[in-house]
Amino acid sequence: MLGLKILPKPQFEREVRLLFPRQKSPAQPNRVVVTGAGIVTALGLGCRLNAEGFRAGRPAFRPVTLFDVSRQRAKIAAEVELPPELPPTKLSANTARRLDRATRMLLHAAHEAWTQAGWEPAENLPVVLGTTSGEMALGEKFLQQAIVAPLQKKQQATRVMHYQVQQQGLNLCSAFGFQGPLTSISNACASGANAIGHAWEMLRQGRAEKVLTGGYDILCQLTFAGFDSLQALSTTPCRPFDAQRDGLTLGEGAAILTLETLDHAHKRGAEILGEIIGYGTATDTHHLTQPHPEGKAALTAMTAACASAKLLPGQIDYLNAHGTATPHNDASEAAAINRWAGDGAKDLRVSSTKSVSGHLLGAAGAAEAVVCLLALRGQWLPPQASITTPDPACRFKISGEPADAKIETALSNSFGFGGANATLIFRRWS
Amino acid sequence: MSRIFVHGLGTVSPASWGVAPLQAALTKGDFLPTQSVVRPGWEKPLCIRNVPPPETRPAFYAHPRLRRASDISLHTVAAALEALGGDVVPIQAGALRLGIVVCTMAGSVAYSRRFYEEVLREPSLASPQLFPETVFNAPASHLAAYLNTNGTGYTLVGDDGTFLQGLALATDWLLDNRADGVVVVGAEEMDWVVTEAIRLFQHDAIHSAGAGAIYLRKEKPPAACAELAGITDSFLFTQSQNRTEAARKMRVQLPPCGPDELLCVSAQPNPLAAAAENAAWHDWSGRRLATKSILGEGFTAASAWQCVAACNVIASGRFSAVNTSVVGANQQAIGARFLACAETG
Numbered sequence: 001m002l003g004l005k006i007l008p009k010p011q012f013e014r015e016v017r018l019l020f021p022r023q024k025s026p027a028q029p030n031r032v033v034v035t036g037a038g039i040v041t042a043l044g045l046g047c048r049l050n051a052e053g054f055r056a057g058r059p060a061f062r063p064v065t066l067f068d069v070s071r072q073r074a075k076i077a078a079e080v081e082l083p084p085e086l087p088p089t090k091l092s093a094n095t096a097r098r099l100d101r102a103t104r105m106l107l108h109a110a111h112e113a114w115t116q117a118g119w120e121p122a123e124n125l126p127v128v129l130g131t132t133s134g135e136m137a138l139g140e141k142f143l144q145q146a147i148v149a150p151l152q153k154k155q156q157a158t159r160v161m162h163y164q165v166q167q168q169g170l171n172l173c174s175a176f177g178f179q180g181p182l183t184s185i186s187n188a189c190a191s192g193a194n195a196i197g198h199a200w201e202m203l204r205q206g207r208a209e210k211v212l213t214g215g216y217d218i219l220c221q222l223t224f225a226g227f228d229s230l231q232a233l234s235t236t237p238c239r240p241f242d243a244q245r246d247g248l249t250l251g252e253g254a255a256i257l258t259l260e261t262l263d264h265a266h267k268r269g270a271e272i273l274g275e276i277i278g279y280g281t282a283t284d285t286h287h288l289t290q291p292h293p294e295g296k297a298a299l300t301a302m303t304a305a306c307a308s309a310k311l312l313p314g315q316i317d318y319l320n321a322h323g324t325a326t327p328h329n330d331a332s333e334a335a336a337i338n339r340w341a342g343d344g345a346k347d348l349r350v351s352s353t354k355s356v357s358g359h360l361l362g363a364a365g366a367a368e369a370v371v372c373l374l375a376l377r378g379q380w381l382p383p384q385a386s387i388t389t390p391d392p393a394c395r396f397k398i399s400g401e402p403a404d405a406k407i408e409t410a411l412s413n414s415f416g417f418g419g420a421n422a423t424l425i426f427r428r429w430s
Numbered sequence: 431m432s433r434i435f436v437h438g439l440g441t442v443s444p445a446s447w448g449v450a451p452l453q454a455a456l457t458k459g460d461f462l463p464t465q466s467v468v469r470p471g472w473e474k475p476l477c478i479r480n481v482p483p484p485e486t487r488p489a490f491y492a493h494p495r496l497r498r499a500s501d502i503s504l505h506t507v508a509a510a511l512e513a514l515g516g517d518v519v520p521i522q523a524g525a526l527r528l529g530i531v532v533c534t535m536a537g538s539v540a541y542s543r544r545f546y547e548e549v550l551r552e553p554s555l556a557s558p559q560l561f562p563e564t565v566f567n568a569p570a571s572h573l574a575a576y577l578n579t580n581g582t583g584y585t586l587v588g589d590d591g592t593f594l595q596g597l598a599l600a601t602d603w604l605l606d607n608r609a610d611g612v613v614v615v616g617a618e619e620m621d622w623v624v625t626e627a628i629r630l631f632q633h634d635a636i637h638s639a640g641a642g643a644i645y646l647r648k649e650k651p652p653a654a655c656a657e658l659a660g661i662t663d664s665f666l667f668t669q670s671q672n673r674t675e676a677a678r679k680m681r682v683q684l685p686p687c688g689p690d691e692l693l694c695v696s697a698q699p700n701p702l703a704a705a706a707e708n709a710a711w712h713d714w715s716g717r718r719l720a721t722k723s724i725l726g727e728g729f730t731a732a733s734a735w736q737c738v739a740a741c742n743v744i745a746s747g748r749f750s751a752v753n754t755s756v757v758g759a760n761q762q763a764i765g766a767r768f769l770a771c772a773e774t775g
Contacts, residue, residue, distance in 0.1 A: 017473065018683060019598035019661040020434070025605070071553050124663070132565065143546055145624065152470025165534070165587040166761040174669035178534040181664035182761065183595060186566035186587045194584065205606055222542070225549040226561035281582045285575040288495065289562045297580055357541030417562055420583070
């Protein structure tokens, strides 16, 4: 037979930083806090404008101008108006001038979070990003030219390089002077929440002291036409959990959080914006695009998040629902929330802020995390726009009007194609 | 410190379906034959190394989720099932918590190209059956559905080195007790769009497709196997750290070679990437294996084949340790070390 010899233990230098094996995990999981937040949505650039818009429940939808939608059923989305200038970065002028739309959004959001956190450039700063398609608009241009002018190669190599998901993360690292590692998670519309959850786990288990994380996605024709082909887009502003809802409205944006262990934040005297206390995931195997009618995986994700936060459903003050406004998704999520909250459902305040910002796909979980943090800090409930007749299947309260409220904890759901389900729980920092 | 063991390997490659034909091709060392693929609008076809049809139709093809699935999903499921072996039954029965990590660079590009061509022709008639299959996490979703498992699944997107990041993520889940076992898959598929894109950077590179899978657990398996001894940090190619510097840092983190060890290199077709890797390993005196030169440019599938080949030569007793070096296409340099872990009679 093989007759292998027993070998000595691995001979890695212990002082070097490896992905595996890692240093021993702390006896108790580290507490993880948010010290910076940045957001770009159709409501505007930055936390201030977004807090105003989300607090007022002001929808940001308008006719699509980025590509031709004349032959689509739906014609509106929540497009971001990007300023021509970039925040200050370490990028060369040449590189900065050529940046794609997705990277530009990412840089605006990251700069806001980075500045707020007061972080210095670091040799090793893990970056965990979520996106569904990166800079797909460049991929579309590549394919258009490849089909229409198959012998013409001008700009094609640049498009190939810059459309790829990892390129936006690399640009981000170069812009702020850190070296990663970079992890790009693409779990459809749960990508942003999974990215934050993964970063949270890294910090909790002592695998890093600080992590830059979040999500981003831009509007592009392929995605717009894709959701339209599924008849999942509404021709009017979306109405999550409304009895007459008829589909989602797309948006675009980026949201970034700077996360660090509580000890690390305390040591450097950082201002703390909030705490992440729970994360849960589950895979729904019912169908590639349709959730299980009873929301089994959603229930599992929410339950797991509560278990990790050591909270009962009754201790959640506000729930930011995935709430896309498609008939199937909202029915499934409502069933899951009803079962998860039990008798406490009638007291639970729920809204879907996609009624304001649109569905940001891979950025949704990250943007809604920022909304939860803003609401916890400001002590207001993000109202849901465009609801007239709540679906009677919802046993919970849908927050339809702007209101101040005392909220200590907020839960955010993100569900995606392929059955990717993720739940995050946040706590007010006081 | 907990140890992590390789419990199973699986591949779909231009050498055929399964680890055995892959290993036979690597042992033989000859370039695998190439095929032609039509590139619409070009007189000359493109040269590729594609996955040959399976000798017998795999049973999983009949699963409702996989009847119309893309090639990348079929490759993913085939490689994962081979790696999982006998553990498929307890997973499907809910007796074993499985984590799924699927890594890809180009993703479901064939269906994406077909769907977007339909959009360009007439968006109101674009197929609703194609669009859901274009998302990066469709292969992971199909695999979870086939295995009837609702555990955590992540799809990681990046260059070749992402497969090694996936292995590191799997060790996290195992050590954090989030899963009893984790299958990590690197998967790609063939389409002329990607073949053409590769040629923009390296004219003579030969695009290949397929998947490779490694199944990891904390328990030591009964048979001879490989142990995952370490994964280096991921060193990015950024404005302030070029490919050569990243490769050098990766090399420094791997232990010096012994006389009976193998170096499994990524050997990119791109001369710049190849030069960076060669510079990092210029002092390596042991034997080298360059899987990509035999199998072709398969991105994350190629780095998965590298790791599978490394584990397989260890399990077969031919080498006691293998350093795996991946200097990726455009993101990172990252390495892994596998060791023999068992004595068999």
